[in-house]
Amino acid sequence: MGDVTTMTATTNTAGAAHHRRRPELAAFLRSRRARVTPADVGMPPGLRRRTPGLRREEVAQLSGVGVTWYTWLEQGRPINASAQVLDAVARTLRLDQPEREHLYHLAEVPYAPDRQEGAERVGPEIQGIIDALDPRPAVVYNARYDILATNHAYRDLFALSRHITVHNVLWTLFLVPEPDCPVVFRDAELPLMVAQLRGAYGRHVGEPAWESFIHRLSAASDYFTELWESGNVAPPGPRVKTFRHEAVGEVRMTSVSLSINGMPECRVVAYTPNDEESLKRIEALRERRGR
Secondary structure (H helix, E strand, C coil): CHHHHHHHHHHHHHHHHHHHHHHHHHHHHHHHHHHCCHHHHCCCCCCCCCCCCCCHHHHHHHHCCCHHHHHHHHCCCCCCCCHHHHHHHHHHCCCCHHHHHHHHHHCCCCCCCCCCCCCCCCCHHHHHHHHHCCCCCEEEECCCCEEEEECHHHHHHCCCCCCCCCCEHHHHHHHCCHHHCCECCHHHHHHHHHHHHHHHHCCCCCCHHHHHHHHHHHHHCHHHHHHHHCCCCCCCCCEEEEEEECCCEEEEEEEEEEECCCCCCCEEEEEEECCHHHHHHHHHHHHHHCC
């Protein structure tokens, strides 16, 4: 009996949320339409225009949708909208990324940010945060493990081969000679990282940057090819990892990933010493830097 009651309550809650979203969607579209002038989209102002913004039929025409369909959408009627149509409306209404995401949520369509060209750098605020974590190593990765930013402690710990020119941690770990690899348990850690890469790849299949990266790394490393073809998938998560440094020896670190607002699929990965001896060795690396 309790399960039935719970299911009924959940259904009622979902239905109430649906009915609240439609009026919000209608109000949002009207407010965005009023903000865009005919001049903004290269149209003459015309005569007898009651409002400074676009008319509904103009939004429909510019978006390539039917006037009746757009009118019903703006009236909050229970009609279905595809991602392609919402994108067209968003372009016409000149929505920025947060507004576009909000439109998707109100229309109850799964939102997928444009990942064709991911972030290539971080702003000074994020760089300042990871710098403040020193002597804890910290790095900003995207879903492909490109290195977008590091702090001094990260660079101290991962003093990698000078022969590696690709700024990507997977490329480095697979191509550096095993004796020089900073990861101690390489055969345990690299399969997990590749499984996490494959988990992210599902959202990027066919994108040139991703396909090129997979192709080039496969050509450069038979071990990567073997792991990639296994098809294993895993989500990122906290782990205890053991690293080696020629000056201080082995260091055991707990890694924690933190998401970054405004940078989809990018994350700060911070490393915290897992024991007292590892803490001392990390501090010793910082002292070496100051000499």
